[in-house]
């Protein structure tokens with residue numbers, strides 16, 4: 200057969216395939232989520248992940264984490280139920296889990312970027328990212344606490360704060376607070392297009408942080424919308440975000456792609472707990488090769504435009 204084009208010629212050897220691969224990524228593009236708690240325990244819905252006590256995190260940090268060739272870690276606090284209140288004041292405790300873990304990581308793993316989660320749900324007796332009054336989530340009152348919380352994290356040495364709450368105007372308020380307090384070099388990784396997703400289940404189990412009443416649809420985005428993601432993007436860029444995030448990743452590859460095209464700052468995608476847990480479960484059933492599937496998923500997230508991916512599998516690479 201005479202054919203002008205035989206695309207297969209560019210696939211005929213591993214050397215060619217490597218040289219012409221259009222999507223390349225490495226562990227250096229990955230961020231590992233880490234859960235910090237009073238006691239170390241396993242997380243049944245996230246096989247391979249743990250809640251770390253500060254002591255055990257220190258041991259982990261001094262051993263394998265220190266040499267991990269990843270971009271960094273993002274820290275979440277698993278707070279005891281008796282420390283959760285309506286005003287989430289434990290979020291502002293400068294000796295709390297997140298600031299203490301941040302200090303420790305910067306001491307023993309100084310080369311890793313430390314990103315802290317800024318939202319109230321792990322500290323809120325209502326299980327919401329903001330302050331709840333008569334069943335409604337208060338935007339401006341929440342933003343005030345988030346700015347204080349960001350300052351506490353910056354003082355502890357966080358390289359980035361990561362507001363994951365989806366309140367309006369919080370990036371600007373946090374930027375102002377940090378700058379006026381002498382933390383102009385602390386970066387903001389904003390959860391820009393965070394959807395009201397059912398893929399967060401295992402994470403909420405890990406932190407026991409599910410909303411006690413209602414859902415998060417009045418602040419997290421409707422999965423049916425994409426233009427709204429561009430509106431959120433405009434806001435966050437204008438307000439000073441250093442990186443913008445799309446979350447979840449796998450069911451939102453189109454959003455990642457659109458945000459990448461429109462964004463003048465790096466795009467982060469969060470390969471969330473439910474996405475990770477599904478792969479683990481299917482692997483355990485013997486239905487898929489979990490490692491190969493996970494690698495293919497990460498490749499698809501990078502191919503769609505992500506510069507950085509937060510994934511529970513970061514340390515596997």
Ligand code: PBG
Nearest residue numbers: 318320363398399402471472473
């Ligand atoms: C809440 C927060 C959530 C995640 C990160 N920050 C869950 C939620 O919004 O309820 C989910 C991450 C994951 O599922 O891996 N501030």
